[in-house]
Amino acid sequence: MGVIDDMKLFMEPRSVAIIGASRSTSNDGFFNSLECLRELQYPGGIYPINPSTDEILGLTAYPSVTQAPDGIDLAMITVPRHAVLPAVRECLEKGIRAMIVVTQGFADADETGKALQDELLRVTRAAGARVLGPNTMGVFNAYSRFSSAFVSLVKPDRKLPSGFIGQSGFATYLGLLTRPLGVPWIGAKGIDVGNACDVDQADALEYLAADPETKVIALHLEGVKDGRRFVEVASRASRVKPVLAVKVGTTECGARAVASHTGSIVGQDQVYDAVMRQAGIIRVADLEELEDLTKAFATLPPLKGKRIAVLTPVGGLGVMAADACGYHGLEMASFTPATMERLTALFPEWMSFGNPLDVWPAAFSVSYPQVFHMMGEAVLEDPNVDGVMCVVYSALIGYSFFEPLEEINDLVSRYNKPITAYVYGPRCQDGASKLEEPGKIAAYPSPVRAVRALGALWKYQLLQQRSVISNQLSAISF
Amino acid sequence: MGVIDDMKLFMEPRSVAIIGASRSTSNDGFFNSLECLRELQYPGGIYPINPSTDEILGLTAYPSVTQAPDGIDLAMITVPRHAVLPAVRECLEKGIRAMIVVTQGFADADETGKALQDELLRVTRAAGARVLGPNTMGVFNAYSRFSSAFVSLVKPDRKLPSGFIGQSGFATYLGLLTRPLGVPWIGAKGIDVGNACDVDQADALEYLAADPETKVIALHLEGVKDGRRFVEVASRASRVKPVLAVKVGTTECGARAVASHTGSIVGQDQVYDAVMRQAGIIRVADLEELEDLTKAFATLPPLKGKRIAVLTPVGGLGVMAADACGYHGLEMASFTPATMERLTALFPEWMSFGNPLDVWPAAFSVSYPQVFHMMGEAVLEDPNVDGVMCVVYSALIGYSFFEPLEEINDLVSRYNKPITAYVYGPRCQDGASKLEEPGKIAAYPSPVRAVRALGALWKYQLLQQRSVISNQLSAISF
DSSP states (O other), X not given: OOHHHHHHHHHSOSEEEEETOOSOOOSTTTTOHHHHHHHHTOOSEEEEEOTTOSEETTEEOBSSGGGSOSOOOEEEEOSOGGGHHHHHHHHHHTTOOEEEEOOOOSTTTOHHHHHHHHHHHHHHHHHTOEEEOSSOOOEEETTTTEEOXXXXXXXXXXXXXXXXEESSHHHHHHGGGOOOSSSOOEEEEEEEOTTOSSSOHHHHHHHHXXXXXXXXXXXXXXXXXXXXXXXXXXXXXXXXXXXXXXXXXXXXHHHHHHHHHTOOOOOOHHHHHHHHHHTTOEEESSHHHHHHHHHHHHHSOOOOSXXXXXXXXXXXXXXXXXXXXXXXXOEXXXXXHHHHHHHHTTSOTTOOOOSSEEOGGGTTTSOHHHHHHHHHHHHHTOTTOOEEEEEEEOOSSSHHHHOOHHHHHHHHHHOOSOEEEEEESTTHHHHHHHHHTTSSOEEEXXXXXXXXXXXXXXXXXXXHHHHHXXXXXXXXXX | OOHHHHXXXXXXXXXXXXXXXXXXXXXXXXXXXXXXHHHHTXXXXXXXXXXXXXXXXXXXXXXXXXXXXXXXXXXXXXXXXXXXXXXXXXXXXXXXXXXXXXXXXXXXXXXXXXXXXXXXXXXXXXXXXXXXXXXXXXXXXXXXXXXXXXXXXXXXXXXXXEEEEESSHHHHHHGGGOOOSSSOOEEEEEEEOTTOSSSOHHHHHHHHHHOTTOXXXXXXXXXXXXXXXXXXXXXXXXXXXXXXXXXXXXXXXXXXXXXXXXXXXOOOHHHHHHHHHHTTOEEESSHHHHHHHHHHHHHSOOOOSSEEEEEESXXXXXXXXXXXXXXXXXXXXXXXXXXXXXXXXTSOTTOOOOSSEEOGGGTTTSOHHHHHHHHHHHHHTOTTOOEEEXXXXXXXXXXXXXXXXXXXXXXXXXXXXXXXXXXXXXXXXXXXXXXXXXXXXXXXXXXXXXXXXXXXXXXXXXXXXXHHHHHHHHHHHO
């Protein structure tokens, strides 16, 4: 079996044993993986292992995994650290080939923990089995409705076609739920490599790169152990879909914090920078940018050129957007004469206009949303425009008058150019959700972030062109 | 009368004439300044001027301002541009000394507009009156319950003690309402200088610097005409309260957009950078940072040193916070031996811990909020800790178990050190609002932004020390 088949045991298990399954189900659904699996409506077999009871939540509990039925795909191990190795040995005896060791206190803790982790790896390698962890929340897969998390997750109704690879417990699953504006998307697949004693980022990348349900891969990196393999796998992955990464531990403060967190040795920041560039990874500054760009890649069509049109009710916000285009490698589109003619008909005659398009002064003849819609059509049909950023003021008090939400959604459905929106005002949350509902536009809480998302699409386009060229070069060179 | 008294006519008028008051009150409260003033419960006299009716919303309307009662403090002029100068002449005749010209189409439009603006300035200067605008939304003052805006604003129930100076219509008032996380604060005072033919940023700064209700001043700058006076006023202002500024039009794209927006000539970015540094202004990158830092300065006590403690349920987010400390000129605090002893008692014995404090592993003995509270007390009482950043996961499904919201609010009320929070999870909005409700903590949607806010407090502390030193130097030098 190859890496991808191994990873499927973790991500799409047909059955799971929970070693250390808790009898306590009182904490509002916390700390009980069983309840979380029930909430997700996981369709596979669940085998709780607990020597002090013979039933948990209506499921038969077994005193040891050796006494559970055969053919279990995956074991989740949550017992205290001194009991982990005995449990692993029982799993191997039972023929289980994949184990998630949730328990903390290994290389992340002390010398005893390091020794335990080495032994864990030795034992499982010898048996040809794979371990995820220790010190991990494990995996989450909205498609197979499986999660090893012991905290209740939002039901996976709104799946972003994205895969997340992290190194830090909760952050893995919940980081991508932070999004403060728009529809509360959930990243569809998540893998927390924890201390990464065996399964590492490269394995996870390999799986997600080949996964047809994943359109974009987001990485949270503290450290990488096998740099060569990581670059090799990432280079292949980034040719088929965008790979984004935030690297933490980049300052001295952060590096010290990482050492005590997962026991990783943090390499020089510049080294990581070079490695990521070489691998075609789009490096981001922080978690917020990671979320922003994941949403953009998961929901928007490609940006085929770098010429952007900005539509705004407020001149000053258009200026900010224009600045952001400059910072993010984009250009403000120059409209064709035909487009200028269409627009001229909409503006008062004394008004000079351009790009950014200050829609407001034109809104005295017909309604603001109507003008917005007509201008949107004009710029989206302009061959000089590759993508559009809209500024939307959302108060939902003067809906019919001021908020072109339905009009924007109509434009998005008719043109295959990426559109992002900066939504502001007292009801920005509702306005953004309404825009994101059909899943074809990405809304952001600042003009800079709405433009940055388009900039990332363009960066990926350039990376793709580069790999096409380098493929052509390698095809002709020998 | 000096500048401050002049500005009070705009910001705290006892009565206002609305020249061009609309009879139409059907558009959901939009486009009617009268309705907006009613909604704000403005207590002063309101005199609508409209030759086609003798009553609007129960108020007597006058055909011309010359026929309205005497002693009017301020006139708002919203008639088409060709009618502006005649209206201004009537105001001057009536003895009105302050006018807001809302109308667009002056230096922001074409040559005719430029000539009209020059004439407007000449006429008012000759009469010793002041003009705000043209091309402006005017002012907003939650304290005097006055606004010249023609869009309905959220009622000023939650006032941030902040003043905003902008150059762009809606952005002026509504930009600071964008905040996607926490309590929907409203900036208490706003001044949109528009084309700034007369009243400019320096006048507005002078007023806000002297205003006891304003704790922090936020500037949105496209261009400044009288640089020398601006630096002089800003230098004085920044000694008494923090002055933040975002400068737009900093790229070529943006500069071109500014020229067509307010007709300002945008200076070289480096020049602005030097000017701001000299004036003690804290320069920010974008609107989002401007809002973030305004909230921090308006709600938090000063940060007296740069040593930060981070409390988190997730190690990886602590690492991100530690990185951010490195980027924003802060240090991770080293706890005293006494604090370490208090903390040791809370952690499992195998667990090594430090700063960032990964609270989670200690939460198996007592509840998470209780452990969080005890750790919070320990670090806030540590003389080596100047400020605290908390990571809070908010799902509000396992409230009692997982979310130390009440505990954090208790800590905030008892210690005079600044605390910021990064709130995430499916209910981050509610969690953040609950934390911000008492008005003493600032919540943010990313670890980097929560740390950046503390970094800005420290930057201001350094600026203050610098001015104390430079004051001492100038006191001893002659």
